[in-house]
Amino acid sequence: MALVETMTCRERVMAALNGQPVDRTPCANPTNVATVELMDMMDAPFPAACRDPELAARLASTGHTELGFDSIMPYFTIIQESSALGCDMQWEEKDNWPTVRMANPIWKGPDDIRIPEGFLDHPDNVTIVKAIEILRREFPDVAVIGKTMGPWTLAYHVFAVDKFLLMSIDDPERTMECLHKLKEISVLFGQAQIAAGADALTFPDHATGDLVSSEYYRRFLQDIHREMVERLDVPLILHICGRTLDRMPYIADTGMAAFHFDSKNDPQEAMDAVEGKIVLVGNVNNPETLYARGPEEVRAEVVRCLEAGVQMIAPECAIPLSTKLENLIEIPRAVKEWHEARA
Ligand SMILES: [Zn+2]
Numbered sequence: 505m506a507l508v509e510t511m512t513c514r515e516r517v518m519a520a521l522n523g524q525p526v527d528r529t530p531c532a533n534p535t536n537v538a539t540v541e542l543m544d545m546m547d548a549p550f551p552a553a554c555r556d557p558e559l560a561a562r563l564a565s566t567g568h569t570e571l572g573f574d575s576i577m578p579y580f581t582i583i584q585e586s587s588a589l590g591c592d593m594q595w596e597e598k599d600n601w602p603t604v605r606m607a608n609p610i611w612k613g614p615d616d617i618r619i620p621e622g623f624l625d626h627p628d629n630v631t632i633v634k635a636i637e638i639l640r641r642e643f644p645d646v647a648v649i650g651k652t653m654g655p656w657t658l659a660y661h662v663f664a665v666d667k668f669l670l671m672s673i674d675d676p677e678r679t680m681e682c683l684h685k686l687k688e689i690s691v692l693f694g695q696a697q698i699a700a701g702a703d704a705l706t707f708p709d710h711a712t713g714d715l716v717s718s719e720y721y722r723r724f725l726q727d728i729h730r731e732m733v734e735r736l737d738v739p740l741i742l743h744i745c746g747r748t749l750d751r752m753p754y755i756a757d758t759g760m761a762a763f764h765f766d767s768k769n770d771p772q773e774a775m776d777a778v779e780g781k782i783v784l785v786g787n788v789n790n791p792e793t794l795y796a797r798g799p800e801e802v803r804a805e806v807v808r809c810l811e812a813g814v815q816m817i818a819p820e821c822a823i824p825l826s827t828k829l830e831n832l833i834e835i836p837r838a839v840k841e842w843h844e845a846r847a
Contacts, residue, residue: 532816
């Protein structure tokens with residue numbers, strides 16, 4: 505039977521984030537789904553599309569218009585705030601991600617942390633906020649998702665990953681002090697995006713099982729994440745890549761609306777671990793399935809998530825920039841057909 509859709513894309517995503525009933529499972533990408541092919545199609549290449557609001561909005565809109573997702577995400581990278589803080593940037597070319605150069609970190613400890621005057625007026629922050637304003641106006645019925653980096657991820661950029669992880673071992677109190685100061689940046693940038701019309705915010709905070717223990721998550725981040733829920737007045741989608749199953753029960757207790765999880769975690773085991781306390785989104789594998797395989801394999805992963813009860817379907821993390829469009833288009837198509845078969 506044909507699937508009758510009774511909700512707009514935006515209503516569907518917001519209902520799912522709030523744990524309410526939906527007409528069908530939404531496809532909502534909390535991180536980037538733009539590709540080189542889409543950049544060419546819209547004449548909006550990296551890095552310009554990361555630094556110009558019109559280009560960012562135009563490229564981001566393809567997530568809905570070309571791929572068929574229920575959401576639009578105009579913050580493609582994880583480095584906009586770090587650029588505005590003065591980090592040493594490598595902006596790269598169309599086919600590569602801009603990054604922070606780790607060789608010359610800007611800060612050494614908590615006393616160095618200062619939010620520069622005019623932080624929100626920095627062009628790389630303005631790009632995101634203005635792109636959200638444009639998209640909110642042009643796509644009133646599509647969920648517009650913003651993104652603000654958590655303090656753990658910001659610490660990687662301003663102190664360098666290895667130095668920050670060493671600090672966390674040597675001096676937990678100093679580490680805590682850094683995180684409390686950095687979280688104000690997360691709040692500031694998040695609030696600006698909410699004022700611009702963001703429906704929800706992705707909150708990447710990369711305390712991944714590949715680098716730190718679940719005890720680290722509980723000790724350093726769980727309370728800060730609870731505080732973010734209080735201070736940022738839209739549903740928050742926590743994003744941590746890699747293995748996270750061991751910390752999912754802690755994550756589920758923060759009050760965050762959703763957790764964007766990686767394919768290194770089995771969808772059914774993840775659903776069991778969070779016990780319905782948080783919505784799960786993501787899980788379709790990037791480097792193997794979306795990048796290197798075809799629509800049939802993509803569909804199989806989507807179905808595995810749907811059958812486990814995962815509430816929103818998406819790639820596990822920012823997709824490789826040369827991902828084939830047919831593989832991305834297959835995600836919403838597979839979701840709709842799965843529901844149709846049950847209608
Ligand atoms: Zn990630």
